[in-house]
Amino acid sequence: MKLVELTTVPEMLAQIEVMQHLYPKLTLEKYESYLQEMVRHNYKQVAVFDNDICVGLSGFWTAIKLWTGKYIEIDNFIVHSEHRSKGIGKIMTDYIDVKAKAEGCTAIVLDAFTGNFTAHRFYYNQGYEPRGFHFLKMLNEDGLT
Incomplete structure:
Protein backbone atom coordinates (compact mmCIF):
# COMPACT_ATOMS: atom_id res chain seq x y z
CA MET A 1 0.00 0.00 0.00
CA LYS A 2 1.23 3.47 -0.87
CA LEU A 3 -0.21 6.71 0.51
CA VAL A 4 -0.13 9.87 -1.63
CA GLU A 5 -1.35 13.40 -0.90
CA LEU A 6 -3.13 14.82 -3.92
CA THR A 7 -2.92 18.60 -4.22
CA THR A 8 -3.77 19.40 -7.84
CA VAL A 9 -7.03 19.17 -9.75
CA PRO A 10 -5.59 16.77 -12.40
CA GLU A 11 -4.35 14.38 -9.68
CA MET A 12 -7.79 14.38 -8.08
CA LEU A 13 -9.67 14.03 -11.37
CA ALA A 14 -7.66 10.91 -12.16
CA GLN A 15 -9.36 9.22 -9.16
CA ILE A 16 -12.95 10.10 -10.09
CA GLU A 17 -13.98 6.43 -10.19
CA VAL A 18 -13.34 6.12 -6.46
CA MET A 19 -15.35 9.29 -5.77
CA GLN A 20 -18.17 7.87 -7.89
CA HIS A 21 -18.51 4.99 -5.38
CA LEU A 22 -19.94 7.63 -3.04
CA TYR A 23 -21.56 9.83 -5.70
CA PRO A 24 -22.53 7.62 -8.69
CA LYS A 25 -24.05 10.57 -10.62
CA LEU A 26 -20.92 12.73 -10.31
CA THR A 27 -19.78 13.75 -13.78
CA LEU A 28 -16.23 14.67 -14.71
CA GLU A 29 -17.36 18.18 -15.63
CA LYS A 30 -19.12 18.77 -12.33
CA TYR A 31 -16.26 17.26 -10.32
CA GLU A 32 -13.71 19.44 -12.11
CA SER A 33 -15.73 22.61 -11.60
CA TYR A 34 -16.13 21.87 -7.88
CA LEU A 35 -12.46 20.99 -7.46
CA GLN A 36 -11.34 24.20 -9.19
CA GLU A 37 -13.11 26.13 -6.44
CA MET A 38 -12.29 23.79 -3.56
CA VAL A 39 -8.53 23.61 -4.17
CA ARG A 40 -8.39 27.40 -3.90
CA HIS A 41 -9.75 26.99 -0.35
CA ASN A 42 -7.12 24.57 1.00
CA TYR A 43 -8.81 21.37 -0.21
CA LYS A 44 -6.52 18.36 -0.64
CA CYS A 54 -6.69 3.79 -5.76
CA VAL A 55 -8.50 1.82 -3.03
CA GLY A 56 -9.07 4.62 -0.51
CA LEU A 57 -9.60 8.34 -0.85
CA SER A 58 -10.50 11.20 1.46
CA GLY A 59 -10.67 14.91 1.00
CA PHE A 60 -9.64 17.28 3.77
CA TRP A 61 -9.59 21.01 4.38
CA THR A 62 -7.62 23.18 6.75
CA ALA A 63 -9.51 26.20 8.06
CA ILE A 64 -10.13 28.33 11.14
CA LYS A 65 -13.27 28.77 13.23
CA LEU A 66 -13.74 30.85 16.34
CA TRP A 67 -14.56 27.89 18.59
CA THR A 68 -11.67 25.65 17.48
CA GLY A 69 -9.05 27.87 15.99
CA LYS A 70 -7.20 26.01 13.21
CA TYR A 71 -8.70 22.61 12.36
CA ILE A 72 -8.83 19.98 9.63
CA GLU A 73 -12.15 18.79 8.27
CA ILE A 74 -12.36 15.34 6.69
CA ASP A 75 -14.66 15.32 3.66
CA ASN A 76 -15.87 12.39 1.52
CA PHE A 77 -14.04 9.49 3.19
CA ILE A 78 -14.16 6.44 0.90
CA VAL A 79 -12.67 2.96 1.04
CA HIS A 80 -13.52 0.81 -1.98
CA SER A 81 -16.00 -1.87 -0.88
CA GLU A 82 -13.73 -4.71 -2.07
CA HIS A 83 -10.87 -3.39 0.10
CA ARG A 84 -12.58 -2.73 3.43
CA SER A 85 -11.30 -4.19 6.71
CA LYS A 86 -7.70 -4.09 5.44
CA GLY A 87 -6.60 -1.06 7.48
CA ILE A 88 -6.91 1.42 4.59
CA GLY A 89 -9.20 3.76 6.50
CA LYS A 90 -6.83 3.77 9.45
CA ILE A 91 -3.90 4.59 7.16
CA MET A 92 -5.82 7.66 5.99
CA THR A 93 -6.99 8.83 9.44
CA ASP A 94 -3.49 8.31 10.87
CA TYR A 95 -2.07 10.46 8.06
CA ILE A 96 -4.61 13.22 8.71
CA ASP A 97 -3.85 13.05 12.48
CA VAL A 98 -0.14 13.58 11.83
CA LYS A 99 -0.88 16.37 9.34
CA ALA A 100 -3.22 18.14 11.77
CA LYS A 101 -0.68 18.04 14.59
CA ALA A 102 2.14 19.23 12.31
CA GLU A 103 0.01 22.18 11.18
CA GLY A 104 -0.89 23.15 14.75
CA CYS A 105 -4.56 22.22 14.52
CA THR A 106 -6.65 21.92 17.68
CA ALA A 107 -9.18 19.49 16.21
CA ILE A 108 -10.16 17.23 13.34
CA VAL A 109 -13.84 17.32 12.43
CA LEU A 110 -16.08 15.38 10.06
CA ASP A 111 -19.71 14.69 9.24
CA ALA A 112 -21.21 11.21 9.02
CA PHE A 113 -24.82 10.60 8.04
CA THR A 114 -26.98 9.62 11.02
CA GLY A 115 -27.81 6.18 9.61
CA ASN A 116 -24.25 5.24 8.61
CA PHE A 117 -23.54 3.04 11.64
CA THR A 118 -20.55 1.35 10.00
CA ALA A 119 -18.86 4.73 9.64
CA HIS A 120 -19.82 5.68 13.20
CA ARG A 121 -18.16 2.55 14.57
CA PHE A 122 -15.04 3.19 12.50
CA TYR A 123 -14.74 6.81 13.65
CA TYR A 124 -15.34 5.87 17.30
CA ASN A 125 -12.52 3.33 16.97
CA GLN A 126 -10.25 6.08 15.61
CA GLY A 127 -10.90 8.31 18.64
CA TYR A 128 -13.63 10.54 17.21
CA GLU A 129 -16.76 11.37 19.20
CA PRO A 130 -19.99 13.19 18.38
CA ARG A 131 -20.09 16.66 19.93
CA GLY A 132 -23.22 18.13 18.36
CA PHE A 133 -25.54 18.07 15.41
CA HIS A 134 -24.82 19.35 11.93
CA PHE A 135 -28.03 21.05 10.86
CA LEU A 136 -28.86 21.93 7.30
CA LYS A 137 -31.69 23.62 5.49
CA MET A 138 -32.04 22.09 2.05
CA LEU A 139 -32.71 24.75 -0.57
CA ASN A 140 -32.45 22.67 -3.76
CA GLU A 141 -32.58 18.86 -3.59
CA ASP A 142 -32.04 18.70 -7.36
CA GLY A 143 -28.65 20.37 -6.96
CA LEU A 144 -27.23 17.49 -4.94
CA THR A 145 -24.68 15.15 -6.53
Missing part, protein backbone atom coordinates in the same frame (compact mmCIF):
# COMPACT_ATOMS: atom_id res chain seq x y z
CA GLN A 45 -6.99 14.62 -0.83
CA VAL A 46 -5.18 11.68 0.65
CA ALA A 47 -5.23 8.50 -1.44
CA VAL A 48 -4.13 4.94 -0.76
CA PHE A 49 -2.96 2.91 -3.73
CA ASP A 50 -2.56 -0.85 -4.03
CA ASN A 51 -0.46 -1.60 -7.13
CA ASP A 52 -1.35 1.72 -8.80
CA ILE A 53 -5.08 1.26 -8.09
